[in-house]
Amino acid sequence: MYFYYILIKRMRMRMVGIIWSIIKKDFYESIRNKTILIVILLPILASLLFTVIDNQSADKNFNIGISGDKGFEIGHFIEDNLINFIPHSYEQVAAGRRAIEEGSLDALLVINDQESKDYLLYLSGQHGLTYLFIKDSVEEILESYHRVKKPFKFTVRSINNPATRLSFLPIWLTITITMIGVLIISGNFAEEKENKTMEAMMITPASSLGIFLAKGIYGLILSLLTVFLMCILNGVVFVNWIILFVFIITILSSSACFTAIGLLIGIITTSQSSARSIGTLVYFPLLFPTLIYDLTEFTRILAGLFPTYYLFKALERILLYPKNISGLFGDVYILLGLAVIFSILAYFIFKGVKN
CATH class of the missing domain: 3.40.1710.10 (abc type-2 transporter like domain)
Incomplete structure (x- = not known):
């Protein structure tokens, strides 16, 4: 009887050891898995941001x-x-x-x-x-x-009541343009590196500038076509050609900015999965402050540090307040400036990698 007791006890201890080994292995793999870390970290970051917002005593004017x-x-x-x-x-x-x-x-x-x-x-x-x-x-x-x-x-x-679809359209367009540049472009670029197609392009006579421009123009065209499709489906009517022109300039400048960020992520990463992971980490802080900018003066200042805020404010002015567009040109200039800065930075890093 004592023998069986010892045997059962050892079997239980072995089982506990096996279970604990599996648990440790899963934790180790979770730490190495960027996707799992992102899923865990993003809600934590969001909760911390809301805590900071809740502690602010300043109200919006x-x-x-x-x-x-x-x-x-x-x-x-x-x-x-x-x-x-x-x-x-x-x-x-x-x-x-x-x-x-x-x-x-x-x-x-x-x-x-x-x-x-x-x-x-x-x-x-x-x-x-x-x-x-x-x-x-x-x-x-x-x-x-x-x-x-x-x-x-x-x-x-x-x-001044807009159609319901138009009142939410500026934020949906902001989400879409940011996602195309930061997530889609970065993932596609990294995928070409992972599949060795980028190496094949680099041994051709095509210059670094030509390859870089091709990738950037693709992002601009994709964003522009997607935005106009959304506008058509939501029944957007531009009151005059000036509004339409300013709208196109806003979309192109913002798309160039976020496409450059996406190319930068794709250039510095080695695989599609790592590009998607880093892109998600960049995408969240880019977008989230813009969604809550109107809560307090603190959130307005915080949102002003990100290009998504200027895109959203410009789109809001164009689509919801087309009678007064004078205030949006400052936002467009900021987007153009950021597009130039990020594009130059991404190009020189890409050129260094190619050489």
């Missing part, structure tokens, strides 16, 4: 227009008591509404009759996240101003 009799009194009250609402006086309601349509004003408070406490609030329908926040904040402002709990007439009207 909102521009609110005020029109009507004794509007300056409410304007002074807002200036004295609120730090994130900036009042602007408008003698004519039409001018305030036009400012909302152009995107320079977040809301317009019209004082129909201050004695009877009759107010009308115009809100832009472009930004769903801030719509309810501004509405509730203005109600609280009026309650504090009158020192009563809403015994007044308060009407809200939404203007």
Whole structure:
């Protein structure tokens, strides 16, 4: 009996040892597997970023227009008591509404009759996240101003409402252009290196510049065709040729920027899998701050460090505020500058590798 007890005990210990060996092996392979690391790290990075955002005390500033009799009194009250609402006086309601349509004003408070406490609030329908926040904040402002709990007439009207598909189209286009450049172009370039087709091209009379330009132009054409297909399917109509021209320049400059980043990743990696892994690690921080830029002033500053922010803001201005495109040229210039910098960097690294 004692013999069987010892045998069973040893079998159990051996089984535990085998199980533990398998567990250690799986952990070791997981550490070496870039895909698994990415799957684990990305949610951690996202949670850390949200923690940083949650700890920020600064709020976004909102521009609110005020029109009507004794509007300056409410304007002074807002200036004295609120730090994130900036009042602007408008003698004519039409001018305030036009400012909302152009995107320079977040809301317009019209004082129909201050004695009877009759107010009308115009809100832009472009930004769903801030719509309810501004509405509730203005109600609280009026309650504090009158020192009563809403015994007044308060009407809200939404203007500048885009089609639902257009309101989300700028971010979808930003995601698509970034993904084509950073993920697809990098993976394709690395795949050619892995399959030795790049070596075959390098022994031909084709110059480094010719090969590099061919890869870059492919990325530009792919992005441009994809973007216009998305625009057609979403019923985008450009109001004039100038808007269309600026739109094309924006797409080409941003595509050149992200294609150059993708080529850079493909050049420095040795396999398609490593290029996809590194591309994913680059893709996430490029895109995520842009998605949350409107939460606080901190997220706006953070997003401003990445080219996706300038692409998104330019597309938003073109597609949602086509009546006022003057503010987007700075974004386009930044994209063009980054495209030149990344392209030169990627080319010289590629040229060094070829030689």
